[in-house]
Amino acid sequence: MSGIYIHIPFCKHKCTYCDFTSFPNRLNFAEAYMACLYKEVAERGKMYAGRKFDTVYIGGGTPSVIEPNYIAGLMKQIRNCFALASDAEVTIEMNPGTVDAAKIVAYKRAGINRFSVGLQTANDAQLRELGRIHTAADFVACANLLKGENFSADVMLGLKGQTEEDVKATIALVHANGATHVSMYALTPEDGTPIYTDYLNGELPDGDEVAELYDYGRALLKDFGYLRYEVSNFCKPGYGSRHNLNYWKRGEYIGMGVSASSFMDGKRFTNTFDLDEYMKCILSGYFPVIESEDVSEKDAKFEFVMLALRTVFGVSTAAYKKAFGSDWREDFPSYARLSAYFEEEGDITRIKDEYLYVQNQILTELME
Numbered sequence: 591m592s593g594i595y596i597h598i599p600f601c602k603h604k605c606t607y608c609d610f611t612s613f614p615n616r617l618n619f620a621e622a623y624m625a626c627l628y629k630e631v632a633e634r635g636k637m638y639a640g641r642k643f644d645t646v647y648i649g650g651g652t653p654s655v656i657e658p659n660y661i662a663g664l665m666k667q668i669r670n671c672f673a674l675a676s677d678a679e680v681t682i683e684m685n686p687g688t689v690d691a692a693k694i695v696a697y698k699r700a701g702i703n704r705f706s707v708g709l710q711t712a713n714d715a716q717l718r719e720l721g722r723i724h725t726a727a728d729f730v731a732c733a734n735l736l737k738g739e740n741f742s743a744d745v746m747l748g749l750k751g752q753t754e755e756d757v758k759a760t761i762a763l764v765h766a767n768g769a770t771h772v773s774m775y776a777l778t779p780e781d782g783t784p785i786y787t788d789y790l791n792g793e794l795p796d797g798d799e800v801a802e803l804y805d806y807g808r809a810l811l812k813d814f815g816y817l818r819y820e821v822s823n824f825c826k827p828g829y830g831s832r833h834n835l836n837y838w839k840r841g842e843y844i845g846m847g848v849s850a851s852s853f854m855d856g857k858r859f860t861n862t863f864d865l866d867e868y869m870k871c872i873l874s875g876y877f878p879v880i881e882s883e884d885v886s887e888k889d890a891k892f893e894f895v896m897l898a899l900r901t902v903f904g905v906s907t908a909a910y911k912k913a914f915g916s917d918w919r920e921d922f923p924s925y926a927r928l929s930a931y932f933e934e935e936g937d938i939t940r941i942k943d944e945y946l947y948v949q950n951q952i953l954t955e956l957m958e
């Protein structure tokens with residue numbers, strides 16, 4: 591299975607925690623950027639002619655901030671240039687403050703069949719603190735436009751002053767409004783973002799407090815029928831993200847647009863993070879790649895195990911052996927010492943449910 595990732599780097603406003611490649615004051619470049627993106631899609635399509643792709647994920651930035659005709663044009667170009675499966679999962683990220691009925695109609699007409707909505711929290715004061723441009727009411731309006739559709743909502747933990755009541759209100763809101771999927775993840779205060787100052791000032795919940803909010807949220811999601819399938823991802827039965835599952839299975843993907851990363855033919859490569867350089871390269875007939883590396887066998891083994899153990903599907907001993915010709919537990923001898931954290935079921939080894947949230951620490955020890 592292979593995926594296509596597209597990066598749309600425009601936003602209305604920079605959120606206080608954001609270190610993604612997103613430009614709040616460059617929306618006037620949307621037309622020029624999309625022209626370059628269409629060109630990159632055409633060139634990459636030639637390069638991977640004959641390969642089948644199963645998912646498209648349009649992320650950002652805020653893809654829903656640009657005119658929907660660009661999204662329609664983009665999808666048309668992808669279909670013209672790539673062999674996209676007829677049942678492909680096609681996702682677009684949306685900010686609830688940038689959506690209207692006409693956009694949803696245009697997206698559906700363009701073949702988009704999955705929507706990822708950035709709610710973060712149902713507490714409007716916390717949304718303002720994060721620099722989000724929307725309110726909880728905007729999320730409800732957006733969800734109303736998505737009635738009956740496959741849509742995911744983002745929920746963020748670790749916000750200043752966040753309580754269990756806030757988490758409960760947020761999860762209850764996404765459930766009541768029909769989300770089929772929830773991504774619940776902890777805020778990472780990145781150096782250089784405004785929220786990092788709050789972190790340094792000790793104003794954000796610490797790791798233990800966030801872990802408690804996570805456990806609380808996980809139990810609520812379970813009560814509402816959302817099954818955890820990856821450490822931060824929960825879904826109603828049958829609604830897991832195929833695009834993300836492909837990442838965790840170490841499947842191939844081609845990323846296009848500024849800052850997009852790819853993993854194709856055993857190589858990982860990344861486009862420039864600079865919008866002007868991206869457009870200059872494309873217009874000069876070059877791929878705007880700034881980093882490229884062949885993944886060594888050692889790294890490939892590590893990735894295989896690390897990605898699989900993030901999910902409840904775990905590592906398949908047979909699949910590992912098929913890929914590398916060895917037993918993964920012998921390649922990672924620390925497993926014997928850490929086995930209390932794992933459970934085995936036939937061919938599959940997974941991290942026990944109660945330890946999945948701390949999988950990072952377990953994986954670090956496993957790799958020693």
Ligand code: SF4
Nearest residue numbers: 601604605608612651
């Ligand atoms: S909407 Fe997303 S990409 Fe844009 S500034 Fe906020 S966090 Fe960053």
